[in-house]
Amino acid sequence: MARTTQHHHPLAVAQPLYWRIAAQLLEELHAGTIPPGRRLPGERRLAEHFGVSRETVRQALEVLRRDGLVATDRRGTHAALPGLAAHSPASLTFPVGARSGDPRTVDRATVTWETPPPEHAAALGPAGHRPTLVHRYESAAADGGGRRTAITSFSAVALAEVEELARYRDRAAGTAGVQLWRVYDWMRSAGLTLHHRDTISRPADTGSVRVTRRVRDQHGRLLELTDLRVDARQDALVYEFTLPAAG
Known part of the structure; x- marks a missing residue:
């Protein structure tokens, strides 16, 4: 300054x-x-x-x-002034890939406090059998096409390190609309370096693409596990990138 x-x-x-x-x-x-x-x-x-x-x-x-x-x-x-945080090349809107570029797209997001889905529970290890913050997202075009759904389970580490995220436990009724667009900004502001690994595949006999995302911090601790489904056709692809912690 x-x-x-x-x-x-x-x-x-x-x-x-x-x-x-x-x-x-x-x-x-x-x-x-x-x-x-x-x-x-x-x-x-x-x-x-x-x-x-x-x-x-x-x-x-x-x-x-x-x-x-x-x-x-x-x-x-x-x-805490009203408005969006300044964007940078390292800024991502959560959940990545779930939002369509079509401005007519209708979306809905909720959070619940529950035991994560079986696949997520296995990845979360010993804590997987305990309730955690689960985020569900769904979007579709006005005509019902281009449907995208995402379910995210946050780890106990994420809830312990990111206070803004932990606050949602008391609001996790699964009814009111809850958007967590800035969750990656919150994580980086908490001093976490974010390593994303996305595995993209096409389930057999479907017209959709499945993205399985795991986000870890600089210590290798799992922060988030997301299962995203998109109505599209694409061959399998795996890519990785890292977001540094906020300076």
């Missing part, structure tokens, strides 16, 4: 100092200096940046927190 000089901001001198710092920080958030969802520098760095005490920074953050402009969890304080 570039150092901010306080007198550059036309703020009323009658305002408390922490209000002025809150206004300056909000300007920088609106300018995109810190994209939505990304972690802010610590209080000490912010105090140096604005040339004030850490207590003043703490009060300024509380002002923004009350208005829902920043959010704080065990990993620190994050920008």
